[in-house]
Amino acid sequence: MKNIAKKIYLTLIFLLLYAPIATLIVLSFNNTKTRSKWGGFTGKWYLSLFHNQDIMNALYTTLIIALLSALIATVLGTAAAIGMQAMKSKIRTFLLGITNIPMLNADIVTGISLMLLFIAWRFTLGFSTILLAHITFNIPYVILSVLPKLKQTNKNIYEAALDLGASPVYAFYKVVFPDILPGVFSGFLLAFTMSLDDFVITHFTKGPGIDTLSTKIYSEVRKGIKPEMYALSTILFLTVLLLLILVNFTPDTQKEDKKKSRKITHIHKISSLIFKKAVPALMVIVITAGGIFYHSRNQMSTQNQVIVYNWGEYLDPDAVSMFEKETGIDVVYEEYETNEIMYPKVQSGAIAYDVVCPSDYMVQRMIENDLLAEINYNNIPNLEYIGDIYMEQSKQFDPENKYSIPYLWGTVGILYNKSMVDEPVDSWGILWDEKYEDNILMQDSVRDAFGVALKYLGYSLNSTDLDELEAAKKLLIAQKPLVQAYVIDQVRDKMIGNEAALGVIYSGEALYCQMENPDLEYVIPKEGSNLWIDSWVIPENARHKENAEKFINFLCRPDIAKMNFDYITYSIPNTAGRELIEDESVRNSTIAFPDPSQLTNCETFQFLGDENDTLYNQLWREVKSQ
Amino acid sequence: MKSRKLLTGPYLFWSVSFVIIPLFMIVYYGLTDKEGGFTLLNLARITTPENLKALGLSLLLSLGSTLICLLLAYPLAMILAEKKVRQSSFIVLIFILPMWMNFLLRTLAWQNLLEKNGVLNNILHFFHLPSLTIINTPYAIILGMVYNFLPFMVLPIYNVLVKIDRDVIFAARDLGANTIQTFTKIIFPLSLPGIISGITMVFVPSLTTFVISDLLGGSKILLIGNVIEQEFKQGSNWNTGSGLSLVLMIFIIASMALIAKYDKDGEGNAF
Numbered sequence: 039m040k041n042i043a044k045k046i047y048l049t050l051i052f053l054l055l056y057a058p059i060a061t062l063i064v065l066s067f068n069n070t071k072t073r074s075k076w077g078g079f080t081g082k083w084y085l086s087l088f089h090n091q092d093i094m095n096a097l098y099t100t101l102i103i104a105l106l107s108a109l110i111a112t113v114l115g116t117a118a119a120i121g122m123q124a125m126k127s128k129i130r131t132f133l134l135g136i137t138n139i140p141m142l143n144a145d146i147v148t149g150i151s152l153m154l155l156f157i158a159w160r161f162t163l164g165f166s167t168i169l170l171a172h173i174t175f176n177i178p179y180v181i182l183s184v185l186p187k188l189k190q191t192n193k194n195i196y197e198a199a200l201d202l203g204a205s206p207v208y209a210f211y212k213v214v215f216p217d218i219l220p221g222v223f224s225g226f227l228l229a230f231t232m233s234l235d236d237f238v239i240t241h242f243t244k245g246p247g248i249d250t251l252s253t254k255i256y257s258e259v260r261k262g263i264k265p266e267m268y269a270l271s272t273i274l275f276l277t278v279l280l281l282l283i284l285v286n287f288t289p290d291t292q293k294e295d296k297k298k299s300r301k302i303t304h305i306h307k308i309s310s311l312i313f314k315k316a317v318p319a320l321m322v323i324v325i326t327a328g329g330i331f332y333h334s335r336n337q338m339s340t341q342n343q344v345i346v347y348n349w350g351e352y353l354d355p356d357a358v359s360m361f362e363k364e365t366g367i368d369v370v371y372e373e374y375e376t377n378e379i380m381y382p383k384v385q386s387g388a389i390a391y392d393v394v395c396p397s398d399y400m401v402q403r404m405i406e407n408d409l410l411a412e413i414n415y416n417n418i419p420n421l422e423y424i425g426d427i428y429m430e431q432s433k434q435f436d437p438e439n440k441y442s443i444p445y446l447w448g449t450v451g452i453l454y455n456k457s458m459v460d461e462p463v464d465s466w467g468i469l470w471d472e473k474y475e476d477n478i479l480m481q482d483s484v485r486d487a488f489g490v491a492l493k494y495l496g497y498s499l500n501s502t503d504l505d506e507l508e509a510a511k512k513l514l515i516a517q518k519p520l521v522q523a524y525v526i527d528q529v530r531d532k533m534i535g536n537e538a539a540l541g542v543i544y545s546g547e548a549l550y551c552q553m554e555n556p557d558l559e560y561v562i563p564k565e566g567s568n569l570w571i572d573s574w575v576i577p578e579n580a581r582h583k584e585n586a587e588k589f590i591n592f593l594c595r596p597d598i599a600k601m602n603f604d605y606i607t608y609s610i611p612n613t614a615g616r617e618l619i620e621d622e623s624v625r626n627s628t629i630a631f632p633d634p635s636q637l638t639n640c641e642t643f644q645f646l647g648d649e650n651d652t653l654y655n656q657l658w659r660e661v662k663s664q
Numbered sequence: 665m666k667s668r669k670l671l672t673g674p675y676l677f678w679s680v681s682f683v684i685i686p687l688f689m690i691v692y693y694g695l696t697d698k699e700g701g702f703t704l705l706n707l708a709r710i711t712t713p714e715n716l717k718a719l720g721l722s723l724l725l726s727l728g729s730t731l732i733c734l735l736l737a738y739p740l741a742m743i744l745a746e747k748k749v750r751q752s753s754f755i756v757l758i759f760i761l762p763m764w765m766n767f768l769l770r771t772l773a774w775q776n777l778l779e780k781n782g783v784l785n786n787i788l789h790f791f792h793l794p795s796l797t798i799i800n801t802p803y804a805i806i807l808g809m810v811y812n813f814l815p816f817m818v819l820p821i822y823n824v825l826v827k828i829d830r831d832v833i834f835a836a837r838d839l840g841a842n843t844i845q846t847f848t849k850i851i852f853p854l855s856l857p858g859i860i861s862g863i864t865m866v867f868v869p870s871l872t873t874f875v876i877s878d879l880l881g882g883s884k885i886l887l888i889g890n891v892i893e894q895e896f897k898q899g900s901n902w903n904t905g906s907g908l909s910l911v912l913m914i915f916i917i918a919s920m921a922l923i924a925k926y927d928k929d930g931e932g933n934a935f
Contacts, residue, residue, distance in 0.1 A: 044743050051740055054811060055762050058773035061783065062765055065776075073776060114675050121672030133672070136679050138864065139687065143916065146874070146893055147909040150902070151686030158689065174682040177675065182865075186820065186857055190827040206667070224819065231763040237875070255768050263769065271765045278764045282757050382902075482883045523800045523882025528775075537779055652901065659894070662886045663714030 059275065066268035072554055073263065074535025083269040090266050092355065092371075096254040097270060099165070100234060103250060107172035108230035114173070115180025115229075116222050120210075122181070123188040134185075141178040148175060149242030156243065157388050163245035171243040172233045179232055180225035187221030188214070245389055249372075257350035257373040262531055343368040344585035347384070347391040349572070350375055352446070353593075354605035361592050367585050375526075376483065384409060390579045392586040397572050399485070399643035401442050402435035404575065406645065410441045411576045417587040418443065420594035428611035431571060434642045442573035443590055444611040446602075448545035449569055449632060449640060450486060451562040453529070455555075458539035466494035466563045469540060470513070475520045479532060479541035482524035484658040485643055486568070487514060490542060493565045493639075500644045507657055514661045524662075533558055544570075546608030549629050560629045566639020571611070603630075687913075693906035706907020715891055715908070722887040725802060726870035729809035730817075733866045734859065736810070737817035741858075742851075744818075745825035759815040771808055771879045778804055778880075800882030808876040809866075816865035824858030825851070868916060888912060 066084070070077030087093060118137075122130050140148050152171045153163075161167055191214050199209035237252035244253060251270075258264055346353075350373040358369050372391075374380040377400040384394060385407070396404060404410050415421060421443065428444045436442045454463050458477065461468075469478055469490070481487055489499035491510035501507060522538050529541040534555045543551070548560035574590045576583055592598060599615030609630045610616060619625040628636065646654070697703045709715060762770065777783045778799040785795045798804045828851065836846045874889035883890075892912070895905030 047739065048743060051736065051814075052758070055759070055814070057777055057783075058770045058811070059762055059765050061773040061776050062769055065773075073772075074779075074781075114678060117671040118675030121669045121675075124668040125672070133676075136683065139683050141865070141868070143687075143868075143872075143913065145869075145872070146889070146896065147690060147872075147913070148686075150896060150905070150909075151690045152682065154689040154693070155682070155686040170682060174678070177678065181675075182820070182861060183823070186823055186861065187827070189857065190824075221823065224823070227757070227760055228819075231760050235763045235767045237768060251766055252768060255766055263772065267769065271769055275761070275764050278761060282761065518884070521882075521884065524884055525882065532779075535779070536781060655894070655901075659714050659886070659891065662883070662890075663717050 062268050063272045063275075066265065066272045068265065068268075070554065071262065071265060072531050072534045074531045074537065075554065083265040084273070087266040087269045087273075090264075090355075092249070093251075093254065093264075093266055093270060096249040096251050097274075099168075099248060100250040100252075103165075103168055103172055104230050104233040107169055107176050107233045108226050110173050111176035111229045112180050112222060112226040115177045115225060116184050116218075118177070119181045119184035119188060120214075123185065137178045137181050139178075140175045141182070145175075145236070145238035146242075149239040152239070153242040153388075157386060163243060163388055164248055165245075167243045167245065168240055168248070168250070171239050172236065175236070175239060176229035176233055179228040180222070183225030183228060184218055184221040187218040191217045257375065262351075262527060342366060342582075342585070343370055344582050344589050345370045345372070345390065345392045345580075346589065347372050347374065347380065347394045349373065349395060352395065352572075352606060352608075354602050356605075357593070357598050357601055360598070361589060365585075365588055365592070367588065369589070384577055387579055390581050391577050392580040392582045393589055394575055394577060395445055395572050396575060397570055397643065398432075398435045399645045401573055401575055403645035404577075405436060405441055409578055411578050411580060411583060412440050413443065413576055413590070414587060417584065418591040418594065420591050423594055423596050423599070423612050423614040425611050425613040428571065431569070431642065432573065435644065436573070442575050443594065444571050444573050445593065446546070446606075446608040447569070447571040447611055448609045448630075449562050449637070450481070450489065450542065450544055450567050451548065451560055453533050453541045453543040453548050453551060453558055453560050455533065455536060455539050455557050456559055457557045458536075463540075463559070463561050464564050466490055466565055469494075469542070470517055470520070472520060474539050476522050477539035478517075478521050479529050479538045479543075480517070480521050480524050481529075481542045482526050484654050486542065487524075487658065487661070488654060489568050489643070491517075493563070493567060496565065499568060499641050500646060502646055502650045502653075504653075507653070511657045511661055515664050518661065518664055544608075545629050545632075546606065549607045549624075549627060552629070562632065562636050562640070564639070566641065569637055569640035569642050571642065690906045690909055693903050694910040695907070697903055698901075706904050707911060709904055709907055710911040714886070715888070718886045718891050719888045721802070721885065722871050722889065725806055725809065725887070726867055729806045729813065729870045730863055730867045732806065732810050733814050733817040734863065737814060737821055737862065738859075741818050741821040741825050744822050745828075759818055763815070767812065768875065768879075771812065771876060774804070774808060774811070774880055775799065778807075799880065800884055802881070802885060804880040805877050805885060805887075808880045809870045809873065812876065813866040813869055816869075817862035820861040820865065821855055821858040824855045828854050871916075872912065 065073055067079050067081065068076055069080040069082075118133075122133050125133070149171070152167075152174070156163060156167050156170075196209055196213045199213050200206065204212065235252070236250075237256060240250050241253050241256065244250070249257075251267075255263060255267055258267065344367055346369055348371070352373070353371075358371060361367070362369055374383070377397050380394065380396060381400060381403070383389065384391060384404070401410075424444055428447065429439055431447075432439060432442055432444055452463055452466070452468070454468075459468075459474070468474070469480070481490070485499075488507070488510050491513045492499045492501050492506065495506070495509055495513065497503070497506045497510070501510075523532075525532065525541075529543045530547045530551055532538050533541050533543070533551050536555070536557075543560070545560065545562075548558070551558045552560065574593070576586045576590075580586055593602070594612065596612060596614035596618055599610045599612035600618040603610045603615065603619065607630070616625060616631065624630065645651075694706050695702060695704070697705070710719065775782070778796070779785070780795070780797060780799070782799070785797075788795055798807070832850060832854075833846055836850050841849065872889045872892075874887060874893040877883075877885055877887045877890055888908070892905050892908050895901050895908060
């Protein structure tokens with residue numbers, strides 16, 4: 039009875055631990071790009087995975103960092119633990135306190151503090167800074183795994199060994215070390231896996247062009263995870279599982295008959311051979327190869343390149359490889375999730391980006407803070423393909439069209455599910471209709487959320503009037519009980535999966551959603567909305583300005599603009615590129631290319647100054663904390 | 665013994681360079697304003713109602729998840745500790761194995777499981793059971809915390825339990841202790857260091873997380889981690905963010921001190 043209860047308990051825990059993993063494995067065989075719809079079985083993601091240079095690079099970086107940081111942390115940590123054990127308990131407690139700091143501190147604080155340090159010390163953010171950071175947060179795991187083992191070692195045996203004439207080192211190696219070895223090993227494993235699993239700290243300490251799987255996934259969250267990522271995770275997971283089974287194959291020699299046991303011992307020998315020889319050898323190979331790889335990469339990086347800092351999933355990777363092939367310029371590509379994440383990174387100057395793609399109000403803010411260089415328009419002949427109306431629009435944030443070149447644009451509106459909403463949708467007001475309680479998805483960003491409320495109240499979405507903002511805040515608080523979730527990226531997946539009836543969404547996403555789920559319809563509410571433009575700019579401290587201009591010029595070419603549109607479905611200001619779109623219904627889609635009459639009440643965001651920014655953030659926090 | 669102490673040297677150097685000095689940078693930022701002048705305003709920001717509420721909720725959720733983790737992990741560690749060594753080391757590895765799937769992906773996968781039309785509800789529906797709607801509520805966040813941090817509770821407890829001398833238990837039995845007495849008088853006190861290490865490993869990451877509350881709470885629920893994260897990322901106000909982190913650190917240090925006190929008693933038993 040008791041045994042059965044134990045087994046049931048174990049099974050339940052394993053179900054809890056492995057249900058999400060099973061889900062991810064299933065998703066890796068899903069024949070659609072969205073996670074909320076099953077499109078049939080496919081193995082194609084496993085094939086395309088190996089052609090995806092970005093993911094493979096990220097995987098490689100992740101493994102090298104995990105391995106190196108775990109190894110170094112294990113050596114440092116084990117030595118430290120042994121030393122600490124020999125100390126007086128007061129000093130030890132104090133040291134343990136220090137050890138606990140990186141573990142107990144919030145990841146984000148550790149990350150930020152290290153970033154501040156690296157910048158103060160003028161380290162270039164990159165591979166080495168990630169490694170240093172990972173070692174730092176890995177050591178405590180090793181120490182905390184080794185110390186309990188050390189505490190349980192029997193002092194008397196060690197002293198007996200000394201009495202019997204063993205040297206302290208020998209006695210330690212023979213008596214104490216075998217006892218603590220499981221702790222060292224589990225410390226290494228923990229460190230390795232923690233490094234593998236870390237996101238926040240890496241995010242703050244990494245430089246351009248380098249990504250671990252975590253940061254790669256995070257940059258993909260905005261647009262939905264690429265299915266290749268599920269495939270890669272599945273492969274990783276199954277490999278480790280297989281390795282574990284092999285290593286831990288338990289020969290129970292006593293119970294088996296002789297012949298069988300010989301066979302099993304044989305397997306056991308193989309597995310121990312793999313574990314003792316092959317795995318370390320493999321590690322050495324990986325590290326050396328990695329060293330050479332990074333060395334050559336670093337050499338390359340001093341040459342002809344352009345460092346691009348763009349929104350996640352905001353450019354067809356094929357276009358990048360085409361550019362590299364045509365010009366011989368190396369593209370170092372990095373992604374961000376929001377304007378607000380991008381801004382401090384550019385401002386700090388820690389990394390000299392060459393091309394960045396901020397939104398309208400952020401372009402204005404960067405101009406006002408002297409962060410941008412004037413673009414030499416002679417170097418960008420393809421500018422002629424950009425519609426005049428968009429250059430005119432840009433003057434709202436770049437009054438003389440000196441600093442920015444429009445890249446993509448769109449509106450913000452309501453996406454609704456016709457099978458759940460049977461009344462006509464034409465006003466923001468429907469987002470306050472109690473009928474749709476728990477069926478509404480709101481944007482999780484300050485300006486977008488306040489934009490909706492301000493527009494509904496008939497105010498400008500650039501309002502700085504305290505009364506108007508208070509009213510908008512009250513409205514948002516009143517709406518909160520009706521809201522199912524505040525999201526940025528997941529509107530798409532949730533709407534496709536029929537999880538909600540109404541969602542505030544960017545027009546570019548709406549087009550994709552409609553392709554996946556025909557029940558969905560997009561509308562720009564009559565009160566007006568946000569008309570946004572994301573533009574290419576060149577930071578003041580760019581080191582490869584000419585390459586940056588070549589890059590922008592390349593992206594303004596009609597065929598490239600069209601290729602990009604096919605890939606990300608966001609509206610392009612490239613009129614010649616639009617003409618190339620084959621599908622007529624898409625070319626004339628009012629979602630992608632709304633009629634000017636639909637845009638009469640629309641406004642573009644403006645930068646309102648640092649003080650008003652703080653005010654908005656403060657009010658938004660009050661909404662969120664209700 | 666003296667030469668052994670020297671082994672701590674490299675680590676000490678490392679800690680000072682990459683732990684202590686960076687922390688002082690946070691302290692510096694936390695106690696200055698944007699112009700660099702001294703101020704306590706950043707610290708005082710914790711007293712605003714919404715920040716206090718976020719802190720309270722974080723405490724509640726992290727305490728809850730720590731308790732649940734402990735209740736789940738202890739019997740589990742005991743069952744595992746009973747198994748033969750090789751086999752159980754395998755089982756222990758099984759607990760770390762999930763971490764080979766990325767943390768963000770695994771947490772995102774819970775959305776698939778818990779959603780209104782999610783896997784779990786489909787199963788419940790199949791058996792004609794009422795559906796479960798905990799996604800975007802604090803319960804989902806607790807589930808996410810327990811899911812993510814359970815291994816950090818199981819492993820230290822297990823590590824201590826396997827080290828307990830069987831003879832001590834047999835002796836207790838011989839002297840007439842029943843199962844419950846053996847547990848309360850022998851096993852539990854001996855495993856205290858593991859429990860405490862486990863509690864710290866679960867409580868603090870739960871207290872400071874922002875990703876789990878973001879992904880499973882639908883961003884409707886603001887924890888103190890989210891507040892700090894927003895100060896750094898959305899508000900790009902590093903000073904306020906640092907100030908709030910300092911408050912959080914004071915809090916963490918207080919709990920560390922409490923734990924250190926407990927651990928001292930536990931240490932006496934462990935030897």
